[in-house]
Amino acid sequence: MAGLHVLRLMPEPTAVALLYAQQQHKAFQETMGSGSEKVALIFNMGAGYCDVAVTATAGGVSEIKAVAGSTIGGEDLLQNMMCHLLPDSENIFKNHGVKEIKSMALLRVATHDAIHRLSSQINFQVDVDLGDGLKICKVVDRAEFEEVNKQVFGKCESLIIQCLHDAKVKVEDVNDVIIVDGCSYIPRVRNLVTKICEVTEVYKGIINPLEGAVCGAAIEGAVALGIIDPFGNLDLLTIQATPHAIGIRADGNKFVPVIPRNTRIPARKDLLFTTIYDNQTATLILVYEENQLLGYIKITGIPAARKGVPEINVCMDIDAANV
Template sequence: MEKRGDDYLPAAIGIDLGTTYSCVAAWKYDRIEIIPNNQGNRTTPSCVAFIDEARLIGDGAKNQATMNPVNTIFDAKRLIGRTFSDSKVQDDMKSWPFKVIEGPADTPKIVVSYKGKTKKFLAEEISSMILGKMKETAESYLGKVVKDAVITIPAYFNNSQRQATKDAGAIAGLNIISMINEPTAAAIAYGLEPFKSTKEKKKNVLVFDLGGGTFDVSILTILKGGRFEVKAVAGDTHLGGEDFDNRMVDHCVGEFKRKWGKDLIPNKKALGRLRCACEKAKRILSCDTQTSIELDCLHEGIDFSMKFSRAKFEELNMDYFDRCMKTLETCLSDAKMEISWVSDVILVGGSTRIPKIQSMLQKLFYWKELYKSLNPDEAVAYGAAVLGAKLSGISSDQRCRDLVLLDVTPLSLGVETQGERFDVVIPRNTQIPMKKSKIYVTCADNQTFEDIKVYQGERARSKDNHLLGMLKVSGIPPAPKGVAKLDVCFEIDANGILTVTIQILSTGKTTKLRITNENGRLSKEEIEKMIKDADKYKHEDEEYNKKVSAFNALEDCIYNMKKKIKNMAYSVRLNEMERVIADTIKWIENHQDASLDKVHAMKEYLESICMREF
């Protein structure tokens, strides 16, 4: 395509795929635009619902969640890249209204009812639906097809979670040109501002990212000229606003049982209504010191009413807040950075609006003023779009073109050695991309093969860490113990995804570990099948929307005809027209499942009878 301006060239969009809300941004008119969805909202609920007639994504799904809890899916980000047996998945299942079962290779599968059939989805598929919605939102705004995207991920995501997110992007029809850690993306948004002083050559910034389901802390050094160096990251991929909501829900459930002697847990609709009310109350408590939760006929005709104070909210969640601060201190320690060296503390994620979080941060940083100029809901998508513009090569902004990003790996990577010990090859907070090798020897006489297990984590015992994959190295020449040598090479790309290559030094034979196919991750064939399924669902959604539009057009036609005959002079055909209108209204009531052609035919028939008089 000939270059005539930025709008004529394809640009990579930036997508913040959040646990509770997602956001998309793009470079347009030489600046970043946060793109509103079809409801006019700048963030979209990360929610997918299945109803009898269609699939809903975003606001539509969230709006009907209380009436259809078992078929409304949220928190897919808390499942992605995890195993069904993961203790955190098992804990979450207790609070989710939808059903999760064990699939092949210990993968969690979400079960819903859709068009009278039972459907099972992987978290990657649900996430791909949300990404597809963000893609459509961007395409509608930009007026062109979007293929390339930069997707953000929690800094503390392990390799499986990163790869699973990349798979979700592929299923959504996106070419993921880069994945960037969420706090790093926020730091890019912050770092676009010019340095306040011409003498200032660098800034140390701490990004405190507390969202709906994940928590990250990153410490970066931003050098004048657009170089971003990540010094350390720390976090918890299972801590955020959803957990605060759960504590409030549990407290209310306990109060209901104490007062009325009845258990709310089996009533999924009641729990869904209560969860929505608690989330709303949590938001209010960030502004006011007290609110109330009022729900009519919550359970068995009983109305529920209780006052909720900010102090009670803080008491219920204080252990979570303390965990955040301890994680922050770990990050400072890993970066070997004093508190006084930090220029700015940047708040990212909706949960950073909680006053107690802000006061604890200010106290830790000697009452330093927190940096709040960035919108905490949009900063991550903003930074991702900046990187997308740079990688697409379309921006004329010098700050964008000069951007250099040096990230780190969040968790240590290594292999299992004798005695189930975890031997680290690449320590956590090592700058990436990175390639590093280590030599290992056989541990038995005449050993001809070796099973290599690759782990990610910080524990001394291998099985206490996350198993990324295993491969069998065969063809080792028989030799005494400790003679045969294996060169184990770990290579991490810019997206933090790992490839392990093992070479038998005496023969030169190599074996490569394909992490993507281990632990139930998706194969190329599975991804291709899911892409076809996604196209099928998209086609079904389009057909449903056409039918809804046709029914709306028919009802508009009825309204217009009734309005016209009300004011018309006497006609011998008036009774016939009124009868046809009444018959059409009755037909609509009894034929909601009618085909698109039949709806069009009814409208044409109505017009043919009524329009003769006009």
């Protein structure tokens, strides 16, 4: 609808990895370095997602070793704090009338502001009038916020550990830790990432954590369009990895991955399967990315035979544009 031409699809951690690769490549050029490999862990947590990636960079080439992700994010932190400030909120707002929606919006804004303030303050007083005599006047501190969201932060830790394990990278081999997106300002987030990676500070090359992925995507766009930079700042290559397994469900069977998670892109894989009924002449193949339905294929005209005899080949491929 916007008339945009999509050149490539790129996960946010991969875009950040490309920006990091450009910065490292430029630094090596300026110092006449050899361009030895550097390993970075990228932690990207926004409103509705948390992604972790491990990338190895050398000579302008960035290879994504592994990616791990979840749907947890800043919205979970916000909802947990809203319930903490107003424990009976579900019953109070259950009617979804105009007054209830307005009150919920006021609570949401006040809670959002409190979380922002707690990123730079030890405590903050929430003072909000929700209407109909309902008021909240409470001092919340950072430790309280962290305790309320203990499970969310625990999941973040698990994702980092999982990504390092999948990448087969030891903590001591990580050179830089990059934290981007909105939740990067939360002290607990920064502390848990640096603690697991056993570093004292995060990478400071990306000045604005909110712009890291955008800058990386812009660089990828320039590379894809073949724009030439006389200084060699666009002599870059990113080797992506699939963030989720892609596979099929056939005739109601369980999910069968065809292209496993963290497979290097571009990728092409084949899978043979067969019929489950005698004289079966058609089958429906559902294509999934993990638990997300992507589409379906109906195969007809299968020669009648005993079950297990026909061989049906399913081929999937992902190109360099991540399509």
